[in-house]
Amino acid sequence: MTEGTTAADKLLLIALVIISASGFIFIKKAFPQGTDVLIEVNGKQEYKLPLNSDTTVSVKGPTGETVVQIKDKRVCIKESSCPNKICIHSGWIDRGAIICLPNKVMVSIGSTVGIDSQREDKQNKTIDAITG
Amino acid sequence: MDTLITISAVSDSDNKAETAIDKAFAEIEKIDNLVNFFSDKSEISGINKNAGKKAAAISYETFEVLEKAIYASKKTNGAFDVTIGPEIALWDFHNKVKPEDRAIKQKLQLVNYKALTLYKNPPSAYLKKKGMLIDPGGVAKGYAADRAVDVMKKNGIKSGLVAIAGDIKAFGLKPDRKPWKIGIRNPRQKNKDDEIMATVDLSDMAISTSGDYERYFIVEGRRYHHILNPKTGYPADGCRSVSVIAREGAVTDPFSTGIFILGAEKGLKLLEEMGIDGIIVDKDGKIHTTSGLRGKVELKGNDRGNNSRR
Numbered sequence: 001m002t003e004g005t006t007a008a009d010k011l012l013l014i015a016l017v018i019i020s021a022s023g024f025i026f027i028k029k030a031f032p033q034g035t036d037v038l039i040e041v042n043g044k045q046e047y048k049l050p051l052n053s054d055t056t057v058s059v060k061g062p063t064g065e066t067v068v069q070i071k072d073k074r075v076c077i078k079e080s081s082c083p084n085k086i087c088i089h090s091g092w093i094d095r096g097a098i099i100c101l102p103n104k105v106m107v108s109i110g111s112t113v114g115i116d117s118q119r120e121d122k123q124n125k126t127i128d129a130i131t132g
Numbered sequence: 133m134d135t136l137i138t139i140s141a142v143s144d145s146d147n148k149a150e151t152a153i154d155k156a157f158a159e160i161e162k163i164d165n166l167v168n169f170f171s172d173k174s175e176i177s178g179i180n181k182n183a184g185k186k187a188a189a190i191s192y193e194t195f196e197v198l199e200k201a202i203y204a205s206k207k208t209n210g211a212f213d214v215t216i217g218p219e220i221a222l223w224d225f226h227n228k229v230k231p232e233d234r235a236i237k238q239k240l241q242l243v244n245y246k247a248l249t250l251y252k253n254p255p256s257a258y259l260k261k262k263g264m265l266i267d268p269g270g271v272a273k274g275y276a277a278d279r280a281v282d283v284m285k286k287n288g289i290k291s292g293l294v295a296i297a298g299d300i301k302a303f304g305l306k307p308d309r310k311p312w313k314i315g316i317r318n319p320r321q322k323n324k325d326d327e328i329m330a331t332v333d334l335s336d337m338a339i340s341t342s343g344d345y346e347r348y349f350i351v352e353g354r355r356y357h358h359i360l361n362p363k364t365g366y367p368a369d370g371c372r373s374v375s376v377i378a379r380e381g382a383v384t385d386p387f388s389t390g391i392f393i394l395g396a397e398k399g400l401k402l403l404e405e406m407g408i409d410g411i412i413v414d415k416d417g418k419i420h421t422t423s424g425l426r427g428k429v430e431l432k433g434n435d436r437g438n439n440s441r442r
Contacts, residue, residue, distance in 0.1 A: 127331060128302070129138060129295040131375060132317030132341035 034095065034110040037075050039068055042104045051075070051109060061103030068107055075107055135273070135297040141284055142291035142307055152287035156280040156294060163276040166194050167268045169217065176266050180217065184262030187251060193279070195255040197382070198248070201271040204386035205245040208402065212390030213362035217265025218242040222365075225358055228349035236365035243362045273299040274340055274385025298346075301338040301381045311335040319343050319372035319413050329419075330411060330431045332377065340384035342392040343373040361393050370395025370415055377409040377425070396420050 039047040039059055046059050049070060056069045056078065064081025074092040080100055087100035097108035139156050143149040168174040178188040190198075201214035218239040222231040247260035259266065273296040280294040281301045291304025293312050302312035311333040318329035332339065344367070348357035361368040374392040376384040387408065391399035396414035403410045403422050411429060412420040421429055 126313065127315040127328065128140070128293055128306070128312045129300050130315045130317055130328065131295075131298040131300050131339050132319070132343050132346075132373060 036110055037068075037070055038106075038108045038110055040106045040108075041066075059105060061100070061105050063103045066100055066103050066105045068105075075109060077105075077107060080105075136295075137297075138293070138295040139280065139284075140293040141289045142304065143289055148288055152284045152289045152292075155287055156283045159279050159283045160276045160294075160296065163193055163197075163272065163279055166191055167197050167272045169220075169265075169267045169269055176268055179257045179259060180265045183259035183264045187249070187256040187258035189254060189256045192255055193275075195250060195252070195257070197268055197271055197275050198250055198257055198266070200275060200380075200382040201268060201386055202245055202248065202250065204271065204383070204390055207406065208387070208390030208394060210245065210362055211393040212270060212386045213243055213245045214266055214268060214271065214386075215243050215245050215248055215259070215264055216270075216360060216362050217267035218263060219360050219362070219365045220267050220269070221265060223356075223358070223360070225347040225349060228351075230349075230351055230356055240363075240365050243365075270389040271382060271386045273297060274301075274338060274381030274383070277301040277338060277381035298341045298343075299338070299381050299385050300334075300340070302334040303336050305335055314339055316341060316375050316411060317343065317345075317373070319345050320417065321345075326432075328432060329373075329413070330429050332375075332411075332425070332429045334377070337377055337379060338381035338384045339375055339377045340381065340388040341373060341375040342388040344369075344371070344392075345373070359389060359392050368393040368395075371399070371412055372415060372417065373411075373413040374399065375411045376403070383408070 035051055037049045037051055038045060039057065041059050041061050047057055049055060051070065051073050054071045056067060058065050058067045065079065066077060066081065067079035069076055069078045074094045076092045077087040077090065077098055077100065080087050080103060082100050082102035087098050090098045093109065095109050097106060099106045137157070137160060139153045141149040141152050166174055167176050169176060171177060175190045175194045179190065182188045198214065204212045205214055219236065222235055222239060242261060242264045247264060248266065249258045277294045277296050277299050278301060281303055284292050285303065291306065293300065293302045300314055305311060312335060314332050314334050315328040316330045316332065318326050321327050342359055344355060344357040344359060346358060348355055357367045359368050360366065371392045374388050376388040376391060378384045391403065391410060391412065394402065396412045399412055400420050400422065409422045409424045411425065414420065419431065
């Protein structure tokens with residue numbers, strides 16, 4: 001540590017490390033690994049592809065083409081017509097989503113089976129009538 | 133009935149379901165016309181007008197309603213009393229006016245189910261004292277739910293649900309082969325998420341709930357609600373909410389009221405003796421359930437820890 005580092009600074013550093021680590025754990029928990037790659041353009045689903053099958057597809061958005069690649073159970077946006085290429089810099093993901101705002105493309109990893117079972121679970125909890 | 137009625141029918145034919153539901157609604161209306169406390173033309177009004185004079189002829193349905201009411205009155209030792217009418221008539225929950233203490237006391241002598249006599253053949257009923265009033269409000273909705281379910285069954289419906297306000301009767305299973313899920317209202321709801329205090333699965337059973345939160349007003353910090361103790365003429369204060377589960381709505385409806393007035397301890401004892409299930413929220417908010425309900429009722433939220441009979 002450089003000169004002038006106070007105890008408070010150290011505390012802050014530790015706190016930041018914990019927060020970022022817990023953020024990482026949170027993401028892992030909040031986005032369980034799915035089995036399907038969903039590609040949406042402008043809110044409309046274009047593709048639903050299995051995560052365990054390597055492939056490359058291209059979709060067309062308002063600014064042009066976006067190329068999505070699936071490989072080794074990971075996904076990335078390989079090419080994009082958008083100006084700042086933030087989506088490409090997101091790199092490979094194995095859970096969660098990559099969003100390209102300018103071209104309105106969303107690539108997400110989900111599991112349809114999971115969603116369906118959640119929906120069924122919700123239905124079971126639905127109340128048919130209320131007394132009182 | 134001047135209340136919200138919901139009827140569901142499960143059927144493979146739209147037509148069949150619609151016909152059955154229409155007939156069920158008509159049946160409820162028919163019962164209401166017979167026993168409505170507030171209608172001049174009802175048979176109950178006929179009995180009340182002839183109090184102290186003569187027995188009034190009634191239909192078989194009205195006879196049954198009164199028979200069920202007297203049964204509940206006897207079993208609860210008068211905690212439920214179908215002749216509570218003179219006291220009910222004093223209270224105005226709409227304009228939130230508390231009656232004079234003197235008036236409440238004076239009318240008490242007119243409340244006594246033992247002074248109501250039923251004759252079976254031909255069906256008729258007689259109130260001994262002039263001024264006595266039958267108020268079938270605590271039994272009519274449950275009975276009507278029973279009748280509506282019978283009508284649906286007769287029209288070929290194997291599964292359905294009739295809810296007349298808080299008096300609910302469910303029969304058969306839902307299309308997903310599961311029983312009907314009934315939510316029990318939280319008597320002290322604080323926000324949108326805690327409307328339901330518990331859920332219970334029902335099939336071929338009825339449930340009714342009596343609560344101090346339905347019709348009430350607060351004067352000088354005291355809550356005055358619509359469930360009057362027939363022995364005092366004042367709102368009963370032993371419970372916040374009582375739900376009773378039994379085969380017949382004509383049982384659950386009056387017993388939920390009677391148990392509410394008896395209070396948690398005596399109420400629970402009576403339910404266990406009769407082998408009827410119930411959930412009681414006492415005046416402190418503690419939840420009591422009968423032994424038969426253990427594992428069958430799903431409690432939600434903060435009250436979970438307060439359940440004394442788990």
